[in-house]
Amino acid sequence: MAVSTPDTIVQGGKGGAPKSPNRRWAMGFLIAAIVTYLFYAFVVPNLGAAGKTFVSTWIPAVATNEALVWVICAVGLNIVVGYAGLLDLGFVAFWAIGGYTAGWIMSTFIQAVNPGFYLASAAYPDQPGIHINWWLVLIIAACLCAFAGVLIGAPTLRLKSDYLALVTLAFGEIIPQVFLNADKFTNGARGIAPLDNVSPLPFGPSAITIGDVKIPISQPLGPFDTSAKFLLFAIVAAFAIFVSLRIREGRLGRAWLAIREDELAASMMGVPLMRTKLAAYAVGAFMGGMGGVVYAIHTNSVFPDRFTFSISILLLAMIVLGGMGNVWGVMIGALGLAWFNSTGLPQFGFWFNGQFGTEINFPSYSFLILGAILVLMMLFRREGLFPETRTRQILREAERSDAEELDGGEV
Amino acid sequence: MSTDVVTDVMPLTASNITVRFGGLVAVNDVSFTVPPASIVSLIGPNGAGKTTFFNVLTGLYRPTTGSVHLNGRNITGQTPHKIASLGLGRTFQNIRLFGLMTAAENVMVGMHSHTTSNIVQIVARTRHQRREEVESRAFAQEMLDFVGIGRHADEYARNLSYGDQRRLEVARALALRPKVLLLDEPTAGMNPQESAVFVDFVRRVRDEQGVSILLIEHDMSVVMRASERITVLDQGEKIAEGGPEDIRNNPRVVEAYLGRTGTEGSAR
DSSP states (O other), rough: OOOTTHHHHHHOTTTTSSSSHOOOOOHHHHHHHHHHIIIIIIIISSSSSHHHHHHHHHHHHHHHHHHHHHHHHHHHHHIIIISSSOSOTTTTTHHHHHHHHHHHEEEEEHHHOOOTBBOOOOOOOOOEHHHHHHHHHHHHHHHHHHHHHHHHHHHHSSOOOHHHHHHHHHHHHHHHHHHHHHHHHOGGOOOBBOOOBOOOOSSSSSSETTTTEEEEOOOBBOOTTTTHHHHHHHHHHHHHHHHHHHSSSSHHHHHHHHHHHHHHHHTTTEEEEEEEEHHHHHHHHHHHHHHHEEEEHHSSOOOGGGGGGHHHHHHHHHHHHHHHTTTHHHHHOOOOHIIIIIIIIIHHHHHHHHHOOOOOGGGGGHEEEHHHHHHHHHHHHHTTTSHHHHHHHHHHHHHHHHHHHTTTTOO | OOHHHHTTTSSSEEEEEEEEEEEEEEEEEEEEEEOOOOOEEESSTTTTTTHHHHHHHHTTOOOOOOEEEEEEEEEOOOOOOHHHHHHHHEESSSSSOOTTSBBHHHHHTTGGGGOOOOOOHHHHHHHHHHHHHHHHHHHHHHHHHHOOOGGGTTTGGGSSHHHHHHHHHHHHHHOOOOSEEEEEEETOOOOOHHHHHHHHHHHHHHHHHEEEEEEEOOOHHHHHHHOEEEEEEEETEEEEEEOHHHTTTHHHHHHHOOOOOOOSSGGO
């Protein structure tokens, strides 16, 4: 989690924008992650019954972990949408590819469809299938997704704006359908479950024994080790954020900004449009793949019906709500909307129905409410809750030109 | 094709360019060269094919026939970014800066093709990437100082004054380290004094940066004062070429601009 290396300050890549907020946000992230971990690992088990009920109702550990998945994916999509300005409505495709990669190479699944196949593994000597350490799976899936991103992007990115959005939408629909129907490779609607337990460390023994004392080092985490998994997920999220922040300051980040600002001018200044856009797609997909693996581990399974269009839309809403282009804003947006969707709204519904004796199915209205939020955002705070320094500029501009007009229109 | 013989010395050579859009001939068999360290102009009434010709040079259009050579290298039909990186910088008639990027960042975008850091190097912030970044920054500052807006390096481009934006566009184009700089109506929207200052500025760019300059311009006083050679297009064809004096007195040019009249004399 070296988000705040001294270099961030030294390098003057972003010119006018101040550097210190990044360090403060990074510290905030670090502290929040540690506090959250300690809270779930040590405080919650010692709470009284009322406290436990409150936590499991309003801030369950499962929802917190899932929110991190959303953070990873939203930060990835932010590179495509926020940095490079390419509207992508099919990001769920990468989520799915990442998830299935995890399903394939860290479970007994291969044995089920291909009985002849057996890859021995030290961690699972008595089980068939492929069992690769999840850190490695993370890298493999991410790279595979980046490659898929380039494959999908190469024909798609020739299109502009609305047309690009439509084709990405189609890919977002096609890929989950492929996973659903390619029975032989994906187990169809039955999905892949369970996945392996994950070892926190990429190598080394799970525990060492000194004398009579057994010291756990890298005890595999099962489906119910949520607080330990939280730490792992937080590390992946931190990595995604770190990459996002770094990549923005440098020639690639500048090229993305330039394309977002004026595509034609950028190409006339020697920026290769196709390559630069593909890079945005690949990096975004890379993170989408990581998110997919993390989600598969979080739910300990992969099912094709989870990868719906609404995921792509929700991710976009997170970015718009948080502040397009600003990684930290996107993170807050993702945490907020993920909580709202998984916990806040259903629990509010239970409470409301209990209180007033109604039978309203609140979760089914989630997109109605989300839509209302977005409309209000567009009316009153178009730049998002935590906008980029640059974007905030546009609002001031409006005031400025009004003033100029009064001044006699002198430019 | 006789084109390959003459091309190797000239910074920019366009040979027998024809552009057809369906039945319409926008540019008809126009040949054109930009000599080293020169300022040449391309003029013509509206609809003469200037912009089309310009777009052929910068790679937006592929000519129906003919070829374009940049420093002896055939760039016909290459992509705009490739042509730019080979040394053809340009500015835009209606300023097209990256408004939400600082002046320095705008110039650094122009250096994209001269830097090499890849994704991994950027994320890992390798020594190479850091050095490149520092050098880019320094070069950008140098360019901004050269065009006279060095103190605005960290301001967003959209907040600069109109004249400074014009200068920033030149600085950004110079970051490509071009052989030829195309200026598309650079004095549009300037008053006569500002235009005069800009002409001196263009000369200084040519002298100190060693680039050849191709000017498209409507303001005749600017064209006559700045250019060493003028090429006139009308209805897609080259109707005249020569020094400012020749062009001023060329009856075909006068006719193209003012229309044919009953007597030759009244056209002036």
